[in-house]
Amino acid sequence: MRIIKYLFLLFLLSLVAITVFIATQKGNFTIEGNKIIHSPKATVFNYVNDYKNWQNFCSWISTNPTIKTSFSPITFGKGSTLNWESPSNTGNLKTLYTKGNDSIVQKMEFNDASFDVFLSFKDTLGGTKVSWKSNGKMDFMMKVNTFLTGGTQNSLTKRFDKSLANLDKTLNFENNTFNVKINGIVKKLETFYLREAFTSKISDITRNANVVFPKIETFCKQNNIVLNGKPFIIYHTYDTIHNLTKVSFCIPIKEQIFTSQGSEILSGKLTAFDALKVSLTGNYTYKDKALKEATTYSTTHNIKTGSTFTHLEIFTRGQNETKSISKWLTEIYFPLQPKIIPKTFRPIVKDSLNTATAPIIKEDKSEF
Structure with missing residues (x-):
């Protein structure tokens, strides 16, 4: 019995010694992981910047079936947040700011610990180099966990790498x-909409859309305006040489309204028109392939397009409808040039009883 008591006492002393050792270890740490992602930089940045996608790749979320996640109303960009909760841990991530398609700065709260998180994205041979760096201070339980798993660098770096x-x-x-389908000649129906228009770099269209579309939708909610379809973009000009386009980001509405003069958000009416329709299923970054196939098809079938604007894109199915990028659907319409009807000349016969001419009626025209 005495030996057992000594062993038990020795065990307690060892436990106390280990506890003191762990508690007195430095809590500050810096870890970093990096990897070449075999996808274009803009695609990688946009995917990581949206917290809805984190449950697909974030190792401490995707591998734990008990975790419940929730998001802020806007899931991307500055101010967006991701929260998770499970029986073993809780935490949240908040985006403090982003810079172009180059970097994301976040703040992470994990149980009682707090971390600064930095993500950078750089073009490189074969894709995009993503660097994921974090520094912070550990609480006691995190010190215990890292002691048992071989240190902070070992345990947390594995999570980043995974x-x-x-x-x-x-x-x-x-x-x-992805897949591109030529649907052929269709009739695009009349549409009322609200829009914000400006000149943009073609490469910045996705980033600008993520800002402007929610802005117009918020305007509609605040003014009780009923939406009537999916967001779309009208490309008035499309200059690939200078990477510039004049665009209108549009939200369709049920009834025509009139906004006040000087407002950033303007109302508009898209009159019905005949168009060549092309459907892109998959990542929006393959839009150039859809435009190229449309051009080839138009040339082969002698179809003249681009009379009033170059083309129109409707985001029929996107990140709000499905997490799977391969199932996104973008419908592209190229307006047809009107057919030229040969003029016919008829002799003018004067009516001696009625020399008055018929009045000329002018039709209202859309800005497009």
Whole structure:
């Protein structure tokens, strides 16, 4: 019995010694992981910037079936948040700011610990180099966990590396699965809409759409305006040489309204028109392939397009409808040039009883 008591006492002393050792260890840490993601930089940035996608690649979320996630109303960009909760841990991420398609700065709260998180994206041979860096201070339980798993660098770096591997695998499949379909000549029906128009770099269209569309939708909610379809973009000009386009970001509405003069958000009416329709299923970054196939089809079938604007894109199915990029659907309409009807000349016969001419009636025209 005495030996057992000594062993038990020795165990308690060892436990106290280990506890003191762990508690007195430095809590500050810096970890970093990086990996080449085999996808274009803009695609990788936009995917990571939206918290709805994190449950697909973030290792401490995707591998835990008990975790419940929730998001802020806007899930991307500055001020957006991701929250998770499970029996073993809780935490949240908040985006403090972003810079172009180059970097994201976040703040993470994990149980009682707090971390600064930095993500950078750089073009490189074969894709995009993503660097994921974090620094912060550990609480006691995190010190215990890292002591048992071989240190902070070992345990947390593994999570980063696993997450980046998941990101590469997910985007590799999703981004390489797409299809372009030529639907043929269709009739695009009349549409009332609200819009914000400006000149943009073609490469910035996705980023600008993520800002402008929610802005117009919020305006509609605040003014009880009924929406009537999916967001769309009208490309008035499309200069690929200078990477510039004059665009209108549009939200369709049920009834025509009139906005006040000087407002950033304007009302408009798109009159019905005949168009060549092309459907792109998959990542929006393959839009150039859809435009190229449309041009080839138009040339082969002698179809003249681009009379009033170059083309129109409707985001029929996107990130709000499905997490799978390969299932996104963008419908593209190219307005047809009106057919030229040869003029016919008829002799003018004067009516001696009625020399008055018929009045000329002018029709209202849309700005498009």
